[in-house]
Amino acid sequence: MSLSTLFSLIKLGDIELKHRVVMAPLTRSRSAQPGDYPHELNVEYYSQRASAALIISEATQVSPQAKGYAFTPGIHSEQQIAGWKKITDAVHAKGSKIVLQLWHVGRISHSVIQQDGSLPVAPSAIAAEGQAFTEQGFLDFETPRALETEELASIVEQFKQGAINAKKAGFDGVEIHAANGYLLDQFLKDGTNQRDDIYGGSIENRARLSLEVTQAVAEVWGAGRVGIRISPTGTFNSMSESNPQALFNYLVEQLSPMKLAYLHVVENFAGASSEGFDFSQLRSRFAGAYMANGGYSAKSAEQAIAEDNADVVSFGSPFIANPDLPERFKQDAELNELDQDTLYGGDAKGYTDYPFLMSVSS
Secondary structure, three states, X not given: OOOOOOOOOEEEOOEEEOOOEEEOOOOOOOOEOOOOEOOHHXXXXXXXXXXXXXXXXXXXXXXXXXXXXXXXXXXXXXXXXXXXXXXXXXXXXXXXEEEEEEEOOOOOOOOOOOHHHOOOEEOOOOOOOOEEEEOOXXXXXXXXXXXXXXXXXXXXXXXXXXXXXXXXXXXXOEXXXXXXXXHHXXXXXOOOOOOOOOOOOOHXXXXXXXXXXXXXXXXXXXHHHEEXXXXXXOOOOOOOOOOHHHHXXXXXXXXXXXXXXXXXXXXXXXXXXXXXXOHHHHHHHOOOEEEEEOOOOHHHHHXXXXXXXXXXXXXXXXXXXXXXXXXXXXXXXXXXXXXXXXXXXXXXXXXXXXXXXXXXXX
């Protein structure tokens, strides 16, 4: 089939794209140590994938408190900013755009990762099931400390400072991570948010922190260079919500007047079922661009855009194994197989050694 719509021009807010194939954020846990900073291997990895119209960086912690996984990068030190600047320069040199995903993991951390051995923070003192990936190996999640009301201004400030630092690092914009069971998602959903202050209880209260963060970040960048990622039906990281349609309809209605660059919606992730959830209600409530994510192929992405169910589509795993994914889509070429054993941590193996079409055919 023709992919003319998928490969047509589009503008996401103030970010102009040469086509509509976006690289989704992908945690790979390969930052240099100590200091959690991007280095030359990461420069090569992102540069290889710069045929994407837009690269959304791997989730990047906005503060030491925000860290939840070993070997993931930050955006809160000068060394980290300098490391990211090399990546943005390399991506821009190849004619692509790149935004930084701003991340606070909340309870999905461990005291051995946290400064001074303190407990991870969350909206409520409810532990997630599973284990944290630490420099000491996998450790069972602990019961987090519930944030005090007066502490939440500092959470907003962490995201704002991350946005300021992303600008210093030469990004084209930022994406706020409010999905997949991390801090902002924990505040949104009632399975993890059992607070009785102005950040808990009603849908309006649970959405408050995400909206405050978005407003603060937009003040740094201008709303037209800010996106936000949500996962309404996501259950990853022990998440649950009793009325996701009402919650996310409200959130999107509040976000829409801000005139953000895009709304990035995880429609399917880690086996989560979207049965009973109407994503079209989010699209109709959001005035800006709708970025769809979750198990799309070139054909289904073309169809989604052609039928006005999305404006752009982000691809995760296919970009790991196929650095030249857009060209493979254009040629209807076979895709490289993903090596599941090299996703997190390690070196160039399974990171920068996947073959390009040219090297496959030669």
